[in-house]
Amino acid sequence: MSVLFSSVKYMFKNFWYVLLFAVLPAIFLALSLDYRSIHDYVVAFLTGEPRVEFLDFFCIWSLFHFHSLLSIIYGVCTFVCVVVSASFLFVLVEKHMRLGRRTPNGVLAGFKNAFLPVLGVAALYFVLYELFVVVLSSLLFAVSSIPNTIAVYFLTVVVYFALFFALFYVASTFYLWLPCKLMTGFSVYDTFRYSYRLAAGERTKLVLAFTLFTAITVAVVALSSLLPSYAHYIVTFVLFAFAFLDFCIRMETVYFKADKLDREDIVHSYKEY
Numbered sequence: 001m002s003v004l005f006s007s008v009k010y011m012f013k014n015f016w017y018v019l020l021f022a023v024l025p026a027i028f029l030a031l032s033l034d035y036r037s038i039h040d041y042v043v044a045f046l047t048g049e050p051r052v053e054f055l056d057f058f059c060i061w062s063l064f065h066f067h068s069l070l071s072i073i074y075g076v077c078t079f080v081c082v083v084v085s086a087s088f089l090f091v092l093v094e095k096h097m098r099l100g101r102r103t104p105n106g107v108l109a110g111f112k113n114a115f116l117p118v119l120g121v122a123a124l125y126f127v128l129y130e131l132f133v134v135v136l137s138s139l140l141f142a143v144s145s146i147p148n149t150i151a152v153y154f155l156t157v158v159v160y161f162a163l164f165f166a167l168f169y170v171a172s173t174f175y176l177w178l179p180c181k182l183m184t185g186f187s188v189y190d191t192f193r194y195s196y197r198l199a200a201g202e203r204t205k206l207v208l209a210f211t212l213f214t215a216i217t218v219a220v221v222a223l224s225s226l227l228p229s230y231a232h233y234i235v236t237f238v239l240f241a242f243a244f245l246d247f248c249i250r251m252e253t254v255y256f257k258a259d260k261l262d263r264e265d266i267v268h269s270y271k272e273y
Contacts, residue, residue: 004209006257007250010093010265011242017102018245021089026241028078030233034065038225039232050152051144057137062130083122086248087114093252094182100264114182121178125171132167139163168210172203179255198258209250217243 011018037059041052059065063075091110096102136159143155173196180186180195199206217239224235256263 004205004212006253007246010249010253011245014096014102014265017096018089018093018249019241021085021092022241022244024081025078025085025244026237026239028074028081029063029240029244030236032063032065032071032074032078033221033233033236034059034067034071035225035229035232036067037065038221042222042225048149050149050156052141054137054141057140058133061133061136063126064130079122079126082244083115083119085244086122087111087118089245089248090114090118090178090182090252093249094179096265097252097256097263098183098261100267117178117181121174124174128167128170132163136160136163164211164214165207168207168214169203171210172199172206175199175206175251176255176258179251180259183255183259195255198255202254202258206254213243213246 037052037056041050041056041060044050044052059067063078065071088107088111091107091114092102092104095106095110139159140156143152143159146152146155174192176195176199177192180198181188181191184191184194186194220239221236224232227235253263255261
């Protein structure tokens with residue numbers, strides 16, 4: 001349960017401390033969604049005709065739906081804002097958990113140390129996700145070409161479950177690399193070996209947390225696409241602000257748990273000195 005909800009508990013307990021860092025990533029991530037493609041597919045899925053073209057599937061899931069130059073700009077801005085905001089967020093959250101203090105002292109120095117590792121991990125996740133989108137879109141398009149509609153529905157669900165499970169499993173193998181790198185300063189390879197061992201004991205819980213998190217996200221995005229576009233973007237902005245904070249903060253909470261480190265934001269042992 002701690003893997004599932006520790007990040008949420010920290011987030012709400014320190015809401016105003018971390019909220020600012022989620023604003024820009026959430027804005028651009030919401031704007032990068034292809035509202036029309038999502039709306040059309042949800043309507044088709046709910047009305048008994050779950051068939052769209054490959055490009056439609058790709059635009060639904062990818063950060064870059066290529067329907068306009070503006071959509072590409074939004075995708076690039078999303079990546080840049082995620083890297084910059086996450087760098088600051090990790091520095092402040094790690095300091096709070098290690099020292100029990102929520103002060104801006106040393107933030108810029110910490111940002112310089114965190115930026116390149118965060119950039120590397122963000123790029124890795126981005127490439128992994130976009131490859132996942134290509135495979136997912138290809139399989140969904142192949143399934144949608146089957147004449148039997150019931151078979152299309154059944155195989156669509158199977159494809160989603162199978163590919164998302166594979167994505168979550170792969171993502172969990174290096175999920176703790178970043179907090180481990182920032183905490184220990186080990187080399188890239190040594191950090192991976194150590195973080196991999198730590199993540200191994202939490203992998204089932206991580207996959208479960210990713211599954212719950214993704215199911216809620218997909219459901220909200222899909223249902224909000226039935227609303228007017230402005231309402232859809234407002235709902236997804238709020239959703240992605242929460243999702244960004246949850247994903248980043250969970251890295252820290254799970255790392256502290258897996259490495260059996262005391263969290264000073266909870267135990268407050270610094271007050272004894």
